[in-house]
Amino acid sequence: MTSIASNLQAVRGRIADAARACGRNPDDISLLAVSKTWPAACVAEAAAAGQRAFGENYAQEGADKVAALAGRDLEWHFIGPLQSNKTRLVANAFDWVHSVDRLKIAERLSAQRDEHRPALKVCLQVNVSGEASKSGVAPSALAALAGAVRTLPRLDLCGLMCIPEPSDDAAVLRARFARLRTLAAGLNADGFAIATLSMGMSHDLEVAIAEGATLVRVGTAIFGARAPR
Numbered sequence: 105m106t107s108i109a110s111n112l113q114a115v116r117g118r119i120a121d122a123a124r125a126c127g128r129n130p131d132d133i134s135l136l137a138v139s140k141t142w143p144a145a146c147v148a149e150a151a152a153a154g155q156r157a158f159g160e161n162y163a164q165e166g167a168d169k170v171a172a173l174a175g176r177d178l179e180w181h182f183i184g185p186l187q188s189n190k191t192r193l194v195a196n197a198f199d200w201v202h203s204v205d206r207l208k209i210a211e212r213l214s215a216q217r218d219e220h221r222p223a224l225k226v227c228l229q230v231n232v233s234g235e236a237s238k239s240g241v242a243p244s245a246l247a248a249l250a251g252a253v254r255t256l257p258r259l260d261l262c263g264l265m266c267i268p269e270p271s272d273d274a275a276v277l278r279a280r281f282a283r284l285r286t287l288a289a290g291l292n293a294d295g296f297a298i299a300t301l302s303m304g305m306s307h308d309l310e311v312a313i314a315e316g317a318t319l320v321r322v323g324t325a326i327f328g329a330r331a332p333r
């Protein structure tokens with residue numbers, strides 16, 4: 105029998121094994137439980153099993169869950185594509201946004217973030233897959249975007265995020281994740297403080313951890329297969 109609690113334990117075990125296999129400390133890798141499409145009751149079940157950080161892809165669905173579970177001391181991460189007309193909702197319901205890839209979106213998030221709350225933590229989503237992917241800032245435009253985002257008062261630029269194109273080839277995935285790590289190192293050499301590498305999902309978290317992931321985003325392996333949307 106599987107349950108959210110036992111799945112979480114298994115995923116934490118995978119993270120620990122992957123970290124040890126490459127000489128990293130498992131405590132340096134945090135687990136984001138991606139609860140998109142699953143009801144608040146499933147999030148509550150994961151929270152009861154000790155999980156604190158949750159990821160959502162759809163603004164309204166995510167904001168509704170944040171409201172339903174208010175007061176439980178959870179941390180909410182928005183990880184989906186973000187349209188201009190949803191920035192106000194996202195800026196105020198969430199603690200983190202991983203999918204910032206345009207200055208216009210960043211400016212709106214900063215302007216709309218509640219002044220009584222801490223700055224919104226953001227990751228810049230980078231297109232590490234070239235032609236094979238449309239979302240994310242191009243690596244060649246990353247430094248300019250990071251420089252502009254850094255000046256926005258209500259955002260805290262914490263990390264980079266990527267979603268490589270689907271591939272069964274571990275070498276391809278590895279190269280994509282390595283690219284994100286190298287880009288972060290380049291920014292940090294220029295005075296940025298990029299500490300979060302948001303990369304790796306249910307099927308490839310081991311590869312991502314081997315390439316330096318500090319946060320893995322895991323849905324299916326915790327909650328089960330999602331119904332097609």
Ligand SMILES: *Cc1c(COP(=O)(O)O)cnc(C)c1O
Pocket residue numbers: 138140161183184267305306307321322323324325
């Ligand atoms: C859905 C999703 C995940 C989780 O994917 P799984 O394969 O279910 O682990 C991670 N990151 C993003 C951006 C997602 O949209």
